[in-house]
Amino acid sequence: MRPILPNLEIITPSFGSSFSFSKYDENANNNANHWHYHPEIELVFVNGGSGKRQIGSHISYYTDGDLILIGSNLPHCGFTNEQTGNKNETVIQMKPDFLGNDFFDISEMTNIRNLFNQAKSGISFLGETKKDIGTKIEAMEEQSQLERLLSMLSILNELELSKESIVLNAKGFSMEMEMQDNDRVNVIFNYVKDNFQEHITLEEVAVLVSMTVPSFCRYFKKITNKTFTHFVNDYRLVHASKLLAEKPISITEICFESGFNNFSYFNKSFKEFTGKSASQYRQELRSILK
Numbered sequence: 001m002r003p004i005l006p007n008l009e010i011i012t013p014s015f016g017s018s019f020s021f022s023k024y025d026e027n028a029n030n031n032a033n034h035w036h037y038h039p040e041i042e043l044v045f046v047n048g049g050s051g052k053r054q055i056g057s058h059i060s061y062y063t064d065g066d067l068i069l070i071g072s073n074l075p076h077c078g079f080t081n082e083q084t085g086n087k088n089e090t091v092i093q094m095k096p097d098f099l100g101n102d103f104f105d106i107s108e109m110t111n112i113r114n115l116f117n118q119a120k121s122g123i124s125f126l127g128e129t130k131k132d133i134g135t136k137i138e139a140m141e142e143q144s145q146l147e148r149l150l151s152m153l154s155i156l157n158e159l160e161l162s163k164e165s166i167v168l169n170a171k172g173f174s175m176e177m178e179m180q181d182n183d184r185v186n187v188i189f190n191y192v193k194d195n196f197q198e199h200i201t202l203e204e205v206a207v208l209v210s211m212t213v214p215s216f217c218r219y220f221k222k223i224t225n226k227t228f229t230h231f232v233n234d235y236r237l238v239h240a241s242k243l244l245a246e247k248p249i250s251i252t253e254i255c256f257e258s259g260f261n262n263f264s265y266f267n268k269s270f271k272e273f274t275g276k277s278a279s280q281y282r283q284e285l286r287s288i289l290k
């Protein structure tokens with residue numbers, strides 16, 4: 001099956017505002033099922049629930065909601081679907097210069113300028129920061145346009161000062177890509193997303209992007225800092241993490257549903273990926289979610 005090319009999402013600011021503010025009930029955000037990218041920096045608050053987080057070449061699993069900042073033109077999937085179990089999702093999107101070409105050059109904007117630079121790799125915020133900022137983001141829905149703008153600047157400043165964050169692609173995705181590279185990598189990501197439960201050969205993926213296998217391997221490693229096999233295995237392991245949290249099926253079934261055909265290799269890979277055995281991971285997650 002040939003994947004659909006990634007979407008360049010066209011975003012327009014909310015009426016009377018310099019940035020876009022959207023709030024969705026449960027899984028109403030229809031960007032969850034496809035890769036997309038846009039020039040706008042995106043701040044997403046997922047209120048509750050658990051699911052996959054895939055930004056650039058980074059793949060992980062979140063629980064109890066998420067707060068994510070995604071840099072300009074960094075490809076990603078949506079974060080909620082019918083299985084996520086979230087209450088709602090709020091998405092704020094702003095161009096890097098949404099307040100004018102020179103506004104973020106003034107000294108008072110140093111923190112936000114630093115934050116936007118870090119966002120090129122994607123940032124996930126944890127703990128009290130996720131909870132407190134999430135509440136402030138949701139409160140913006142009832143604010144006037146000026147109040148929203150002031151809240152937005154305050155929130156961005158607080159995020160830069162927070163110590164409860166993880167840079168998602170610190171060793172991963174290159175942001176200095178040409179648009180052709182952006183499209184090509186997203187074709188590959190789409191294909192893995194749609195076919196990770198099956199056996200994927202280097203030959204079939206190389207054909208998708210009109211490259212020889214050696215050229216493809218060198219290209220993918222240069223762009224993502226991962227081998228293609230490593231990337232596919234990471235995707236499968238994150239899916240396994242999701243199944244361990246959400247489905248009352250055996251670990252053997254989870255192994256095969258995640259695209260692995262060797263149980264001992266799955267166990268070894270899962271422990272290397274999470275630092276825990278699959279059974280320990282499931283047990284600890286259940287105790288957290290009780």
